[in-house]
Amino acid sequence: MSDQERRDSLADQAAAWVPPWERPAPRKPAPDDSGATAEQPDPAGPIPSKIATTGPDLGTGAPPEGWDPTKISGESGSDVGTSGRNPADQGSGEAATGGVPPGRGRRRAVPEPAPAPVLDHAELRGALEAILLVVDQPVSELVLAEVLEQAPERVGAMLDEIAAGYTAAGHGFELRRAAGGWRLYTRPEYATYVERFVLDGQSVRLTQAALETLAVVAYRQPVTRSRISAIRGVNCDGVLRTLVGRGLVEECGTEADSGAYLYRTTTMFLEKLGLNSVDDLPPLAPFLPDDVEELADATR
Secondary structure (H helix, E strand, O other), rough: OHHHHHHHHHHHHHHHHOOHHHOOOOOOOEEOOOOOOOOOOOOOOOOHHHHHOOOOOHHOOOOOOOOOOOOOOOOOOOOOOOOOOOHHHHHHHHHHHHOOOOOOOOOOOOOOOOOOOOOOHHHHHHHHHHHHHHHHOOOOOOHHHHHOOHHHHHHHHHHHHHHHHHHHOOOOOOEEOOOOOEEEEEOOHHHHHHHHHHHHHOOOOOOOHHHHHHHHHHHHOEEEEEEEHHHHHOOOOHHHHHHHOOEEEEEEEEOOOOOEEEEOOOOHHHHHHHHOOOOHHOHHHHHHHOHOOOOOHOOO
C-alpha cells in the first residue's frame, strides 16, 4: 500500500472512530497483515500516560495525533474529555464560577455582630436607677454592665456619682455598696418611721442570747461551737441552730485538729446590716469592759 493510500485510509478511520465508552462489546482481535495482534481495548477508557504514541492506532481507542490530554477546555469542539463532556462546556462552567469546581462552593463569611449602642450620660443614669428600684438583693457592677451592655468601669463610675448625688441632695434613701453589690437603703435617721410603717406593731427580733452569739461569730469567725460556748459561758447549741435557720450563720468546714464544724456569717448578715464585708464592722474595743484582761484570765 502506498503512502497516499495509507493516509487516506487513516483519515477515513479517524472520521469513523467511536469513543470506547460508546462501542459495543469488544470482539476477539484478529492478526493484521504483518502478523501482529492488536491490543485489547481498555473498558475503563484510555490511560493518559499511554495516549501519546508515535502513530495513531485507532483499534486501541487512542485519540488522534495532536490531542493534548492535559488540556481540560479544548478549543476544538471535536475534542472530548475522559468524562464524556465537551471540554468547551466544562471550561465555560469553571469560568462562570471563578475557577472553582461546580460542586464545591466557597465558605460564606459569618457577619460580625453589631456593636452595642453606647448610652449617653442621662440614659445610663436613668437605667441604673430603674433597675436598682426593683432589685431585692444587692446587684454587682458586672451584672449591671452585662444587662445594659456597657463597660463595667463606666457603670461603676456612674454608681459612685449617683450615690454621691443622693447624699448631697439629702434624700431619705441612699445608694450603698453592700455584700459585694449595690442596693438602695433608707437612711438610719428615718428608721423609726420606716419601722412604724412596715412592722405596724409586729416585729420579730433576735433574743439577747442570739445577738450575743451572732456577735461572737461575726468577730471571731470562723469559730467552733465549743469556742462560742466557752466565750459566752453557756451552751449555745439551740441559739446557733436558730441563727443557721434564719440564714445569718452558716457552716464553713471543719477544724483541722478536732474535726469540729466551723461557723461564719452569711451574705444575708451583711445585707441586713448594710455592710460590704466583715471588715466594715465597728471596732470592738470601745464596747469591752475595763477589766477585760481579768475576765479573759478567769475564763481560761
